[in-house]
Amino acid sequence: MVSLRGDRYHRLLENGRRMGTTECVLGIDIGTTSVKCCLVDVNSREVISSQKKDTYSDVPSELGTEGSKQDVPRILSALQMCVSRLPREATRKVTRIGVCGQMHGCMLWKHGQAWEQKPDSDRFEIREVSNSYTWQDNRCTQEFLSSLPVPESHLSIASGYGCATLLWFSKNKPEKLTRFNRAGTIHDFLVCMLCGLDRPVMSVQNAASWGFFNTVTKKWNEELLQEAGLTSDLLPTVVDSGQEAGQLENSWYGIPAKTPVIASLGDLQCSVLPLLSGNDVAVVNISTSAQICFRMSENCETVRKMSPSPKPEKDFVPPEHPPNSPQPLEYFPFFDNTYLAVAASLNGGNVLAAFVRTVQQWSLELGFQVPQSKIWQRILALGAEPQSQSSLVVEPTIFGERHSPQENAMVSNIDLGNISLGKVTRGLCKGIITNIHSMMPRSLLIENGITKIIGGGSALTRNPILHNELEEAYQLPVTLDSRGDAAYGSALAAINSKAP
Template sequence: MYSLGIDIGTTSCKICIVSSSSSSSSNENNRIIFTEQLAHNAHIIQKEFTSFDEQYPSKILETVDKLLEKSGSLNNDSLIKSIQICGQMHGFILWSSKSPRTIVSSLITWQDQRCSTEFLSTLGSSLTHLRTGYGLATLLWLINEQKGKEDELIKYDRAGTIADYIVEILCEDSTINSQISTQMATSWGAVNNKWPIEHRLLPIIVEPGTIIGYWKKKIPVYVALGDLQCSVFSCQPKKNQGVLNISTSAQLALAIDRQSSMINGSDGDNISSSIRVPYFESKDLLVAASLNGGNILSAFVHLIYSWQLSLNNNSSLSIDILWSRLIELGLQSSSTIENFSAALFGERHDSSMAASITNIRSINMPQLNDIGCVFRSICQWIIKNLFEMLGKDSLIMECVIGTGSALMRNDVLQRELKEKVQYPVIFHEHSDAAYGAALFALMQ
């Protein structure tokens, strides 16, 4: 029997079909039957509201349909045991259960910046943990926008992450009540698996492995899970093994027992740079979840590309060639830049963080003239930032497993990770959220 996992990412969707000769979760017993990744190109260009970050759910749904078709699952589903969807966390989407394909809002993603510090400060003492991009903060912002206007939310009776939306689309006989996993609920702003406020659109919080409905009326589809948890699960880390994932964003995670006294949270008026979130069964994850990962490298590459086009319209350097050349030059570089920050997207615990190079003098110019040195410095900062965010909790690690599309494609990032730690580093090329989702479904 096979299990099918789908990851709804920020820039792409990926499908993975896994078979096993054993009920064990051991990776040695599992075989990937099919895997495919497609960009969904769902980003909505915001000309008027530049702080908004939204995506077209229809384009994401089209991409999922294409992946199912390419996998052959649409025509031959007789061997599929179950389906697990996971995806980008924190984001918020509304739809109508009566017509989910046509009555649906845009997806407001985790990168959205509409909830200003001033707005968040008005929400009350029970909601001080919310950050812009969190689903609960987004809902409250939308409610606030409706004051004195016709209620545009009345046409919706469902709210969830984009993965929750895809789950309901797949299930023709979905449950009467809207449901969300403990993992996704926490990413929205739930505390101890409970909502800190009441609202008709907030779904019921359930445990991972809860069946939401059935695809083609026979194949169980489980409640959507977080891409972070599924990425970690795909690596099957042992005790004191950390998992470092770099895709669009970046995370450094460590699985601990739920009863562990290692508790992360706010320290007085200071917001912790790491968080504790639900994992599976009796475990939690300690996580440094950075907003800065492969996205800042991509922004740098596109900056260089636009500069060279401005200087030479006839340039034949493509984005792909630039990527390859920058990685090559980064590997050749023997130094990095001091007084350097690549925090282009800030961080949830410190929105004032920004990308910068300070104390530039003529003596530093040779480094700035070396574009490989600049690229390597960005890679080094991404790794360093994750360990600084996790803080002292990273000291118990005895090994780190590296995964994620941005990390696996970038030898400079891999080298910087190896140089950062004094213990073994293992790279899992095929371990990702889609595989982790399929693996979890296989075990149910």
């Protein structure tokens, strides 16, 4: 995503004035490690200005490595700082706000006491809220998950999914739920706060990511959830993806009051939206995690195999129930009642980040202080050298996978000649791509008419080793596109949004 500065920025605004409009849209992405926002010109769909900030919001969990939670006030403080740095000349022309964020996770808050925007102030103060329990949370064991009813949905339930996390609290820490009376993702909370909503409004995309939601009927499995111990009072209202949730209650950093805000969306769908130019394209996004997907259509081989007739008359409709055993390929709701075929890996840039932290810790134990930025720079340079190619085999699934949660990482075929830093780095990058390929192989893409891959995500666009390994694994042309950015995608979704 490119931010326009100086003369180019002012030329765009001047062109807008001559055309009788300078309208723009604000796009927001609340990611796992950072927050982003951007202003997009409605007519040209160019990015006028953008801001990004790392949140450093992880909170130690009482469950150790089994838990994953983040500090909500810290995250939203970082976001508000980003929005405050956008040019006021442009924010005053915002006509819609789009919001997306990390899928699956959840947080709780108390209505009427969760936030406060003081008079004559843009800034919201965050008060009675829980931590945000992220998609990386592993408190729900396989034993616990197997005790839950089978969802009336084509999507399985997994640890880190909102409904699973809330059900875990209802059984193990019910006092947590009694302290609050609202629940949603952190980006649902942001929309609720901006619009002053009584109850959170969630898009179909986010509801599906929580589990126990039927994407065809667009309803929660309320009876199943109540039987399992979760009252329907905590379930957000659900609307179509791209539909408005409400309007900005007060002006916010120059954005006028009553500006429409769309119901928050999934970051995967928003990062894919700018890139899916046709049904022959697959999109790979590698940031904290990693995903590969393509849009389902009548012509997809997957649709033909699932249809009783030789040629289906309707677009893809998912099965009524999840598969008997977890599968790496799933179908996520996209826009306009369409679906994405998705292989979503829990292991992406977070694996490389864990490796960098380990190298840094080893250096400290040897008596040297090396900043992570130096380690990143060095390992990527070493891994890109031709002699870094080796027979080392790295299975990087240190965070497990949803279809195989007990899976551990593994390194094999080690010899004295392939344990240099460069070769280990190259093997790790190759392992990340090999893992993605095992979940959605080249043969599946070819069967479904995919002829090219477009890559996005901070980990992929900054790492040429991953790019090279991706082309090698799929034997298809891979083009990197900086527009594969969730904040930009949420702005595009807002431009295309519809009133309730």
